[in-house]
Amino acid sequence: MSSDYNPPDVPLDVIHADHEMVVLSKPDGLLSVPGKGAHLADCLYERVLGAFPTALVVHRLDRDTSGVMVFGLSPHAQRFLSKQFEERRARKTYVALVEGHLNPQVGEVDLPLIVDWPNRPLQMVCHETGKPALTEYRVMRVSEGVSRVRLRPRTGRTHQLRVHMLALGHVILGDPLYAQGATADHPRMMLHSEELRIAHPESGRGMVFRSKVPF
Numbered sequence: 001m002s003s004d005y006n007p008p009d010v011p012l013d014v015i016h017a018d019h020e021m022v023v024l025s026k027p028d029g030l031l032s033v034p035g036k037g038a039h040l041a042d043c044l045y046e047r048v049l050g051a052f053p054t055a056l057v058v059h060r061l062d063r064d065t066s067g068v069m070v071f072g073l074s075p076h077a078q079r080f081l082s083k084q085f086e087e088r089r090a091r092k093t094y095v096a097l098v099e100g101h102l103n104p105q106v107g108e109v110d111l112p113l114i115v116d117w118p119n120r121p122l123q124m125v126c127h128e129t130g131k132p133a134l135t136e137y138r139v140m141r142v143s144e145g146v147s148r149v150r151l152r153p154r155t156g157r158t159h160q161l162r163v164h165m166l167a168l169g170h171v172i173l174g175d176p177l178y179a180q181g182a183t184a185d186h187p188r189m190m191l192h193s194e195e196l197r198i199a200h201p202e203s204g205r206g207m208v209f210r211s212k213v214p215f
Helices: 044-051 075-086 160-167
Strands: 014-017 021-026 066-072 091-099 106-110 113-115 123-125 134-143 146-153 191-199 206-210
Touching: 014 206, 021 044, 044 066, 066 075, 066 206, 075 191, 091 160, 106 160, 113 160, 123 160, 134 160, 146 160
Parallel strands: 066 191
Antiparallel strands: 014 021, 021 066, 091 146, 091 191, 106 134, 113 123, 134 146, 191 206
16 A cells, blocks of 8 residues: 555545444545554544444445445444354445456456465465455446446455456556556546445344445
């Protein structure tokens, strides 16, 4: 991650809040949790604590990814929600703009991923030592050499969507780590967590939370 960290100064965008959890839309450019060092202390979690002092981390989004995030407001809620992510019962849907015309327009990427140690935090495909990673995708539309795609990760590996799109030859536009040249020249990374489907910690009822795609 670049040391040039200038998080956006914007108010919390709360989608839902009750006594067990709070769901927000994270802006791009803001860490989910604190990084190493005082200069990386500002993050969504610290900001959430200002309004919801009992908040606990359940999952994360990359700094440059925007969209839906949930925090538990009690230890029980954190455990209940975290388990859904660990057991792959939480359903996440993202929208991305990628380079080129993705073909076929519906498919899946089943490529194991592991950290690229000499170049960390980069991740890479490795069939020998990588952990299983599966992403489903569907092209929404194509225009002027760019595909708008809906992505559904079935696993939760670090940088999974970013590396899987790169492996297909269709890098996510504006990606500060994996895009190069003209594909990197965008005001932000074009990846947004549009929808999260989870069960409520108290009632167990399925709930759907959405955040409007800002690009």
